[in-house]
Amino acid sequence: MWGRHLRLPAVLLLALSGRAADSPQSQLDYLAASLEKGDAAGALSVFDPKIGNFAEIKRDIEYLATLSGTTCDIKIELAEASGPNVALDGEWTLRLNPKQNGPLLVRTEKISVSMRQTEGEWKIVVFSPLRILAKPDPAIFDRIAALANDLTEGNSADALSVFSAEMNNYGEISGDVDALTGQTEVLCAIDVVDDNESAGIHKLDTDWYLQLKSDAGAFETRRDRVQIQMELVKRKWRITALLPAGILSPIKAN
Numbered sequence: 001m002w003g004r005h006l007r008l009p010a011v012l013l014l015a016l017s018g019r020a021a022d023s024p025q026s027q028l029d030y031l032a033a034s035l036e037k038g039d040a041a042g043a044l045s046v047f048d049p050k051i052g053n054f055a056e057i058k059r060d061i062e063y064l065a066t067l068s069g070t071t072c073d074i075k076i077e078l079a080e081a082s083g084p085n086v087a088l089d090g091e092w093t094l095r096l097n098p099k100q101n102g103p104l105l106v107r108t109e110k111i112s113v114s115m116r117q118t119e120g121e122w123k124i125v126v127f128s129p130l131r132i133l134a135k136p137d138p139a140i141f142d143r144i145a146a147l148a149n150d151l152t153e154g155n156s157a158d159a160l161s162v163f164s165a166e167m168n169n170y171g172e173i174s175g176d177v178d179a180l181t182g183q184t185e186v187l188c189a190i191d192v193v194d195d196n197e198s199a200g201i202h203k204l205d206t207d208w209y210l211q212l213k214s215d216a217g218a219f220e221t222r223r224d225r226v227q228i229q230m231e232l233v234k235r236k237w238r239i240t241a242l243l244p245a246g247i248l249s250p251i252k253a254n
Contacts, residue, residue, distance in 0.1 A: 024079070024086050024115045027122045032072040035094070040065035048116070048123040053130060060133040064096070071095040085125070088113045098136040105136050107197045131200055140202055140230055143237045144190050151188040151210075156181040164231070164238040169245055179250040180212070187211040193225070202237075204228040212251045220251050 027046050034042035040062045047057060064070060076090040089112050096105045114126035143162050150159035156178050163173055180186060187210065194205040210222040229241035242248075 022120075022122055024088060024122050025076075027115065027124075028074055028076075028088070028113075031124075032074050035061070035064060035072045036070055038065040038067070038070065046122075046124055047127070048118060048125045051125055051127065056130060057127070057133060060130070060135060063135045064094075064133060067096055067099065069095075069097045084116050086115045086122075088115065092132050094132060096136055098138065100136075100138040100141065102136070102138065102141050103192050103195050105195045105197060107132060109198065137237070140195070140204075140237050141192055143230070144192060144204070144206065144228070147239075148188045148190040151177075151181065151186050154181040154186065162239055163242075164233045164240045166233070167240055167242075173242070173245055173248060176245075176248040176250060180248055183215055184251050185213040190226075200232065201240075202230045204230065208247055210247070214251045218251055222247060 031043055031046040034040075034046075040058075043061050043065070044058055047054065051057070071094070073093040074090060075092075076088050078087075078089040080087045089110070092109050092111045094105075094107045096107065098105060109129060109132040111132060112126070112128050113124055115122045116125050117123075147159055147162045150156075150162075159177050159181065160174055163170060167173065189209045191207040192204050193207055196203045204227070206226045206228055208222065208224050208226050210220075212218075212220045212222070224244065224247055226247050227241075227243045228239055230237050231240045232238075233240070
């Protein structure tokens with residue numbers, strides 16, 4: 001099982017000793033264990049119900065509890081006591097198995113938490129950013145599937161709509177897609193192998209297979225692992241980086 005690592009500075013641990021049977025460390029450890037077990041009630045018990053966005057946190061944790069095989073790793077990098085509160089900054093990693101038969105989602109975020117004792121127990125009173133707990137979005141894979149389908153159908157306009165026009169090499173990709181779909185019969189399949197998310201950006205390791213037949217009779221088969229970066233642009237998931245971009249190059253004449 002993926003381990004949970006919670007390390008608070010020794011000075012802070014000494015400062016907290018004797019205040020209560022529990023500690024910020026043990027509470028975060030319990031939160032991580034509850035997420036792994038799918039125990040929504042246990043995970044939510046670590047949060048102060050008066051925390052802002054509690055309804056959103058509750059909704060997301062209750063959904064995550066329905067996923068199987070979740071693992072959680074919490075690494076505390078900085079801890080500071082300020083009055084009744086303890087601020088904890090660190091890196092959290094969630095490994096989630098989406099229900100939609102998508103690949104394992106590895107979500108890593110820099111998280112800031114503030115905790116305070118309430119009726120003898122440490123509770124989270126500030127938690128940011130909330131996206132670490134968000135429901136996995138299947139729209140990302142729908143967009144990749146649509147790209148493969150549009151390339152197969154020779155629909156360059158819809159295929160290009162999956163790409164962000166702000167990409168550095170958008171002009172090159174646009175020209176290649178237009179040439180590829182306009183002069184070639186395309187059969188395209190794209191499988192997502194890995195999905196790594198950080199700061200709301202998805203980096204996908206994808207497996208591409210293309211069969212290309214030009215109007216002149218040239219034939220080419222391509223199989224390559226392609227690295228794709230996707231971000232929300234104008235409320236839609238779009239490709240903001242693609243490597244190697246040559247996967248979309250027009251077929252070479254014999």
